[in-house]
Amino acid sequence: MSMRSLLLVVLMLAGSAGLASASWEGVFNFQQRLAQQGNAEAQFRLGDMYEQGLGVAQDEAQARHWYEKASEQGHPEANARLLKLEARLLEGPQGTQEQARREEEARERARQEAAAREQAQREAEARERAQREAQAQEQARREAEAREQARREAEARERAQREAQAREQARREAEAREQVRREAEAREQARAAAAATEAQSDAASSLPVPNQEQSTWSLDDPEPGQVAEAAGDRQERGFSTDPCASPAARFTSTCRDRR
Structure with missing residues (x-):
């Protein structure tokens, strides 16, 4: 026996229409509280009460709503009841509107x-x-x-190239300065050598020349070293007379060149 049948039997035994109506309202409220808490059986019973109008005004839309809730939770009868309700709605006068x-x-x-x-x-x-x-x-x-x-690398390469060129230029300038210095030293050495040679030539031209009749040195004549020293002293002091005017000028190459 279903719960609905059991409730009907209880109400019939009560023997009062007013009592039955009040009891159905109490059952509806009880089922509604359980249905709102997620009870699938209560949701199905609540949909049935809406469909039949038991304890509440008949509302097929609410009946379909609670049948759908119960069917979503896997109630075994809810889906079949839902299909019957939809079929009846489609066959009735409100089917077109639905x-x-x-x-x-x-x-x-x-x-x-x-x-x-x-x-x-x-x-x-x-x-x-x-x-x-x-x-x-x-x-x-x-x-x-x-x-x-890439820009930084290009700048670095260009900077390195400029530095290398600067170093090369500095090296070449240093070499040029060194070359100039060496050439100056060489010229100075050449001038010094020429001056020494000229001094020796002048000293040699100042030596006394013996007469043709006298071919030997006397004991009173100065030694050759003393003569060279005296010639050097005269070279430093300067000649008082022209050496090429002396009788010994013919033995001096510079004087011969002048002639």
């Missing part, structure tokens, strides 16, 4: 789903666009870093 309402609901769901898909597509495109922009920015940053690195 069908139109359902179609409108279906269209609304379709619109919402299409809007959701459109929104999802836009969000995906926005994410993809942001990703591409981020990649482009990263690529631009890397290219800028590469250009900066």
